[in-house]
Amino acid sequence: MSVTNTAVTPQVDGPCGDDDCGIRDVLDRLGDRWTVLVVVELAKGVRRxxxxxxxxxxxxxxxxxxxxxxxWRDGxxxxxxxxxxxxxxxxxxTPMxxxxxxxITGLADWSRAHKDEIATSRETWDTQHPGEVIT
Incomplete structure (x- = not known):
């Protein structure tokens, strides 16, 4: 697949897992970098x-x-x-x-509260595992 390919991966037909029906699609949307930032900004009020x-x-x-x-499409x-x-x-x-x-605001608050601890943990890990690359 080329780097410029923007096609959506088709959904595989078949029986749904316990909570899997539609949840992956929603979590993919919510886990998107820009979605979180747009929602956090719009939580402050109407924006142009x-x-x-x-x-x-x-x-x-x-x-x-x-x-x-x-x-907008997701409501x-x-x-x-x-x-x-x-x-x-x-x-x-919207209300939803x-x-x-x-x-998301709770998650953002948690991230701010723990960012220094996470940075320290990453530095420690990187020191203990030199040359191991995680992407």
């Missing part, structure tokens, strides 16, 4: 596209567009387009998106 882009360092216009469209974000020139678009979390934001 450019406000979101400025608030999330490193996100490209294309990735923000894809991420907001996916969240986590509401998109409101105003018929102005130039067009103005606002994004806000707000319930997700509470969970």
């Amino acid at each position: 596209f450019r406000e979101l882009q400025r608030a999330i360092p490193g996100i490209s216009q294309r990735m923000l567009t894809l991420t907001t469209k996916r969240l 986590l974000v509401e998109r409101i387009a105003y018929p102005t020139i130039p067009p103005q678009v606002e994004y806000r979390l 998106g707000r319930s997700l934001a509470a969970t």
Whole structure:
């Protein structure tokens, strides 16, 4: 498969595991780097596209567009387009998106609280396992 291939991997037909039906797809979306950052930012309130882009360092216009469209499709974000020139678009979390934001915010808080400990643990591991590369 080429590096530029962006096709979606087809879902395999067959019996579902216990909780596997649809859960992988949802977790893939929630585990996406940009999804988490967009949801955390929208938890602070309504944002226009450019406000979101400025608030999330490193996100490209294309990735923000894809991420907001996916969240909109999933029912986590509401998109409101105003018929102005130039067009103005606002994004806000839906009630389901707000319930997700509470969970993600807790995870973000945990990450901030433990980032130094994790960094120390990684340094210790790297010292004890020189030359072993984990990607």
